[in-house]
Amino acid sequence: MKLSKSFLPKTLLKLKILFLGSLTTYLLFTAPPALAYELEVKLPGLPASVSDPGEYVRYLFIFGLSLAGFLAVGAVAVGGIKYILAGSSVGNVTDARNLIVGALMGVGLLLGSYLLLYTIDPNLVNLSPRQLDVINVPEPPSPPDSGLTEGATTPPGASEIKCKTNKICQDIQSGTLNNTLIKDLGSLPIEITVTETTGSHGCSSQDSCVAGAACGTSAHCAGRAADIRISNLNDSQKQQVLQTLSQDKCVDQLFYAGWPQYCRAGGGQDASKSKSCADHTDHIHYSVKANCA
Structure with a gap:
């Protein structure tokens, strides 16, 4: 099956969007630690259950980075083979070069987004469950005492x-x-x-x-x-x-x-x-x- 020269770069772009979307979802909807959640949809490398939504997003993040790295290596390898076999065809050489450059740029953007979030706040990429502060409501005084005893x-x-x-x-x-x-x-x-x-x-x-x-x-x-x-x-x-x-x-x-x-x-x-x-x-x-x- 022949892949278009824009397939792999577009795939990397989708993975970056998935990463940023998952991170945003985690930050907005993180729940406190709870009992284990059983996963209905299992992905390679993920356990059968997680202790909190933050842990699930953390595994998705690792899975997304691994998949992006695998696709990037594949794209560079395919581009290298096309470059070798291009011969004197200027068009084929350009296509191969664009494929390699696009894959490397995708990886660079993915790592750059990670470094940017880490620079802003390391907790944005830590993906650990938030600990809720316990608020003690002070015991208010009772209504004024009338002094009467019944x-x-x-x-x-x-x-x-x-x-x-x-x-x-x-x-x-x-x-x-x-x-x-x-x-x-x-x-x-x-x-x-x-x-x-x-x-x-x-x-x-x-x-x-x-x-x-x-x-x-x-x-x-x-x-x-x-x-x-x-x-x-x-x-x-x-x-x-x-x-x-x-x-x-x-x-x-x-x-x-x-x-x-x-x-x-x-x-x-x-x-x-x-x-x-x-x-x-x-x-x-x-x-x-x-x-x-």
Whole structure:
């Protein structure tokens, strides 16, 4: 079969377009690392599955470069043979020379595009999956405390806990709250009043949500958090409460701006300089880790 002199250069041009298109697709639609993806269309040199779309594009890039190099070598070889057999025919010599030059220019453009992207930003040709930054949404303060107390309850194995509303007492009595949270609140050396449990954080379709809260995903909605009134505590009592809770092995979050040295977040880590600690000025926010007893 006789190939036209423009076939191989055009093929190299298509491969360059495929390379640039694949790279653009990767940059725009890269997904975070996930479980292995099974490939329906397999290419030579590619495994049966890849861990992420970026890895698939990386294999396509390698395959495209290999194919382009193979075609370029073939084009130079065919051009060389045509040049040798051209004899004194000026037209055949020109065709052979153009074929060789076109193949070499195609390879040069392909490598040049790689070097250009690498010069702009090495990550453009690295083709590694992007790592998404974890954003911690700060726990916002609850609505202002009215100072009123409607009830009190004594959970099993704990001291009496006062409640700002009857609903809060119901949450404690019905088991809606985490058992570890109830035990921690009921074992404090100071009698406390709980001002919020599962409300004001969008925990249900009928529930309101404090501005800026992680509506529906707060630890309050999981029954692992409670807010403690401070208006009825002196400084010594506040410190006792904070010190006791900060030393608990199950503490997840603990926020109060008045004593930042006791603030905790992210599983009990120091959060004295966090925005969440500074935002909680009118109550103590306390939450426990999941599955901690």
